[in-house]
Amino acid sequence: MSLLRRLRANAGDPHPATVSGFTVGAMFCLCGLYTFFTILLPTPPGFHVGAVSLIGLSAVLGGPVLMALPWARIPTAARLMIAPVAMTLIALHNVAAGTDAFRYGMFFFLVFVWFGLGEPRGTSLRMSPLLVIAYLTPLIMRHASPSDLASLSYTLPLYLTVGELLAWRTDRLRQLQERLRRLAEHDSLTGLPNRAAFMAALQDRCAAPGPVAVLFFDLDGFKQINDRLGHAAGDDVLVQVAGALRDIARPGLDLPARLAGDEFVMLLPETSAAEAQAAAGRAVRRLGELRAVDGTPVRASVGVAAGQGIAADQLLARADTAMYAAKHRPESAA
Structure with a gap:
């Protein structure tokens, strides 16, 4: 099946794993494109245009591949391996792009939005050690100030709160959809399919x-x-x-x-x-x-x-x- 046909098939597949994989692939594409856009903006000292462009290109090219994979047949643990890959790319981007607050934290925030929209409750908490490593490493490499290092104390709770609240809301919506589907497909008296x-x-x-x-x-x-x-x-x-x-x-x-x-x-x-x-x-x-x-x-x-x-x-x-x-x-x- 061609990449385009697989993308179309996955776009219409309601399976939660497919929705999650398609969502994170789309985020890769959008974040990669936005990375190219940031090159046109005023940049902080030490901003490496070539390195940032290469990282953005990697995200743009990898996104469609992620969107097209048969996620319904891939184990959850394999799908969650996207998280360390994404955080590694973000860390490399932050090494190359500097410590501007918005640039630095935005992509991490989107990773936790993905956790909330596509993955089970608790995923944000389990992935928080990866965030700590990916967040602090570029700051340490750039000899950031103590106040920059301390920013993790408020960004981490924010990311976890957003991720878990979204996951809770998404879980409730899925439960409601399942109840509605069952009501639509089953006889209310006997419980048999209708x-x-x-x-x-x-x-x-x-x-x-x-x-x-x-x-x-x-x-x-x-x-x-x-x-x-x-x-x-x-x-x-x-x-x-x-x-x-x-x-x-x-x-x-x-x-x-x-x-x-x-x-x-x-x-x-x-x-x-x-x-x-x-x-x-x-x-x-x-x-x-x-x-x-x-x-x-x-x-x-x-x-x-x-x-x-x-x-x-x-x-x-x-x-x-x-x-x-x-x-x-x-x-x-x-």
């Missing part, structure tokens, strides 16, 4: 190689349970059914879901028609063990559809048709 989540998973599976099957469940006599015992009793039956489907699903493979009302489905990846029929039989027996609050047994009709290279909506429609056919036969699976 129709939208199921169809997305089914479409992905149908587009992949290998056989796939769908079980379509409809509870028999559910309306009578609702009418006779009340909606609370009906809800209890639905929750029991959801639990039973979770119990029989193969962990990490099968996906049970609630479509609507008393209709449930289960996605069975890598499953032939014969295997799906056997799974339907097990499901019917498991559901037959359930009881409403008054002891009424729970019964279900099950439709089975299996195939390979078939459209998701077509496979679901076949399972739906098979379920209605099952309602008119003594067996409960078709």
Whole structure:
């Protein structure tokens, strides 16, 4: 994949690791460009234009590479190795650019902004020893005054406060996004994936190689349970059914879901028609063990559809048709 295509892919990837890597890469680019801009400004004594330009060029060239890396597949520890690299570049820049207060501290500040926006809480604290070394080394090399050395006593708390506050805020936003995503993709009563989540998973599976099957469940006599015992009793039956489907699903493979009302489905990846029929039989027996609050047994009709290279909506429609056919036969699976 070309660098440009990888950049476009990462720009739209919501994975937290990708967002963090893309963010720090963008910061490298922007800081490198800003370094070139500072050359045009009045400079302090001892400012080395060539060295500062080389450091800025390194950041500009390295930024797109960082933005394009597959961060979702790279361990967190490897991603955090960017921090010592960044602080080393900043220290070299400060050796070459002098001890002007704004120039000296700005890039360190941006590193901690990255920690806050892209990394877990506590990262700023863990990286603070690196900051102390990178901050003090250029000052010592330039024989800075005691007041310049003492500036660490207020810059370090500032950086840590900003980094940790941003990390706390970012963590809260991610938790909120996760709750909203779950609400959008799951049934509020049973906790199972809803129709939208199921169809997305089914479409992905149908587009992949290998056989796939769908079980379509409809509870028999559910309306009578609702009418006779009340909606609370009906809800209890639905929750029991959801639990039973979770119990029989193969962990990490099968996906049970609630479509609507008393209709449930289960996605069975890598499953032939014969295997799906056997799974339907097990499901019917498991559901037959359930009881409403008054002891009424729970019964279900099950439709089975299996195939390979078939459209998701077509496979679901076949399972739906098979379920209605099952309602008119003594067996409960078709």
